[in-house]
Amino acid sequence: MxxxxxxxxxxxxxxxxxxxxxxxxxxxxxxxxxxxxxxxxxxxxxxxxxxxxxxxxxxxxxxxxxxQVAPAPKADSELIERVARHFDERGVLMRWPAKNSLQPLCLWALWSRMEAGRIYSDAEMTALLTAWASFGDHALLRRALVSLGYAVRSKDGRIYQRIEQKPPVELSPLLRRVRRAEEVA
Structure with missing residues (x-):
């Protein structure tokens, strides 16, 4: 035995x-x-x-x-590459992905740029999303951030705040890849 x-x-x-x-x-x-x-x-x-x-x-x-602690999940490199194509060399989101499977990671990238615990006015949120996305539909991004649970909005729509949560394992490699392109440019 x-x-x-x-x-x-x-x-x-x-x-x-x-x-x-x-x-x-x-x-x-x-x-x-x-x-x-x-x-x-x-x-x-x-x-x-x-x-x-x-x-x-x-x-x-x-x-x-x-x-028996489960091993850390590995990042999906194919997903990271497909999402990274939607960002330009400065890290700005150039277009909203048509595939629903790519949209959450794009939103996570925007979520990561919001300050933890900070309350944003509607005007501040619009200005940030306009700077972070060049395709011109900040309202779509605001609604998506709220509806997918990345941010909370007051009932009157004047105040936004990031919801603290654990991001997916793909976010860090995506941000490194986007920042690497930003540094090269």
Missing amino acids: SREIHALTIADLSAFARALREALAQREAPPRERTAPLGHVEMLNLLSKSAGYKNYQHFRAESDAAE
Whole structure:
């Protein structure tokens, strides 16, 4: 039978030693004076409890869960290239993509340029979108930012604010690619 290895990390060795000493003292007799030796599973449970787990099974479950963390998703390089074609060498969105699958990443690029926590007036938002997109339809971009959940708009439409959220993995490579073209120009 193969043996599974589980690493035990102890943040505070002093607290661990104290908890282990107390757990051993609560037993009927110290390990050396007992007639039956301390069992393997019993020792694993004592060590696990001293480290802050309910028992050895709890420790193993936590250890297994930590090992099964999903790998970070990889960016879709084809999507990045197709979206990057819609930006010019200065990083300005030249045209709105006809394919719905490309539109969200274009909006993420615009979202990334908005300051976190800042409240924009309608005029400020229009001026920014006009500067960031050269195809002349800032209203389409404003509506898309709000409808897809990248920004929030007040009921009267006078105030806009970026909604903080985790961007897709493709945003960073897209921004690097667009900025690289910006630096070359």
